[in-house]
Amino acid sequence: MTSTPLLRDLIASTALDLGPQAPTLCDPWRVRDLMAHLVVRESRPDVLPGIGLDVGPLRRHTDQVQDRVAGRRDLPQLAEAVRRGPARWWPTSVGAVDDLVNVPELAVHLEDMVRAQPDWEPTRLPEEVQRALWTSLRRSGRMLYGRAPVGVVVVAEGHGRASLRRPPGRAGTVVLRGTPLELTLHAFGRDAVARVEATGEDADLAALDRHRRSV
Template identity: 45%
Template sequence: MTHLARIERDALCATFADVGPQAPTLCSPWSAADLAAHLVLRERRPDLAPGIWLPALAARTERGMREYAAKPWPELVDLVRSGPPVWSPARVPSVDDTVNFVELFVHHEDVLRGDETPGPRRELSTRETAAVWKALTRSARLMFRRSPVGVVLETPQGQRLQARATDGDAVVLRGAPAELLLAAYGRRRVAELEEVGDHAAVQALWAAPTGLG
């Protein structure tokens, strides 16, 4: 059975081929070419990748990204499609799933929803949906850690996850796992969600940053 990161990588590359290098993404001002360059650099240039997270090293990382983004579009997409290099532990499918599935999934949605219109653009398989929910169970508490109010995630199928526990008000976010994941990763503006809770609590939730940053 093809592992999930490979499925998502192939789907993302098909979208890249459809939209072209100048397509907008949710990672504005990045274009699709910039986003593809980010993914390639993250996997292939461990000497430059720390600049993704460390401001002191960001200038070198940005130069490396520009070099990749300037490559012919089919060549750059092929670099994304080929996946981790032979020396990377992520060549092992289980490691690839752990390290790359969510990264690829979220960035695929960044391209698909680059026009900033909320809501799904594709239908996920049962297996993919389960993997997204599993990823949420591992990461939701980290992603919502700065919320001043409690946060509960619910799916239409009745799955429920306490993402943030507090003594005060709580907000329930209801939606498909993919929509909840996007909200957790700071893409609430394009996520199709129902927000249940006191108006002030909902405002407080979204006034606080979500995600890893």
Template identity: 40%
Template sequence: MTSSPAAAERALLCDLFIEVGPDAPTLAGDWTTRDLAAHLVVRERRPDAGPGIVTNVLADYSEGVRRAEAERPYEEIVERVRNGPPRWSPMRVPAVDRLTNTIEFFVHHEDVRRGGTAWSPRQLAPELEQTLSSLIGPAGKLLTRTSPVGVVVAPDGHPATTLHKGEPTVAVGGPLGECVLFLYGRTAAAQVEFEGPADAIAAMRAVTFGI
């Protein structure tokens, strides 16, 4: 894999996987680090399990594939994540890697960083910040499609973007990485601020954003 923000987040996440071990908690529901690492392997190496990862269609099948992957030795699973997708995968194309893996590995890196009790926000590398900024609009529009109110994301130091049209409207602000985490459903851990009518904020927060 060539050097890129996605590759950097992948490497940092794999280092952290080894540091915390297979049974550490994450922000990805009740998944441990072993579960999350297995998910990342299946996502890249088992296209037959893809539909069940992003929708309820074939979800049981995909979960079975993930559980089978999780039976491997933990260090082997992490190494498979570190090595990236196989040669035949479109994810090896730099442009596809950027679109599909930058946010994926950033969010899951934070899932592990923040899974315990001792963590603090980190300063993002400029290249990562730039890439997240370019992706948050298209991704956010998909993620907020079920919002009952309008949603605008206004990350610190970046232009505001309307993600979902509607009235009233809520603006989500804060550091860019925190806004990304909020939009990807890490609502309890994301350090963001809201502007808008109180009832609209409550209505938006009652919805779990995600694909």
């Protein structure tokens, strides 16, 4: 079994436990909105430009489609669609492609729900999912930190060490330590909830804190 079906099950069951109006870190989205987002990104090719590009008309079209889906389907229907995954004609219906594209997406959105709740605790992910997140981070992290004002090195105990950004100019390097899940959350801009230990010079730490990444 690949990692993505495990995450699909987790995100569907978590959404149902929390309920449709529970908050998420993707404010103003509620759980129902976030689940609608996950459904349309794997069923409506016409919304993908509005997800990837911050262009007014494209973004408005994506929002309108997502709002219609959230309004027409109840949470159990949305959760089942996420759990089931895309149709066979969709590229991510292939297990290896599904893992490559969706492991970080689903893990981050799972924690967007979990960590928006009072007294949250990190989800305890199976080790195979942590391994998949580490593999993904070593690839996508170079893009996510590609414009960082400092060098970035990530360290995950039991998984390894990876340099994601060489220090530009005279800047120093920040070393981030945590589990693959926590490091992935940091890379995707969830700094406020990512349980990551950052070490480096004060100026470099402050510069990385100010750096905005993908959300």
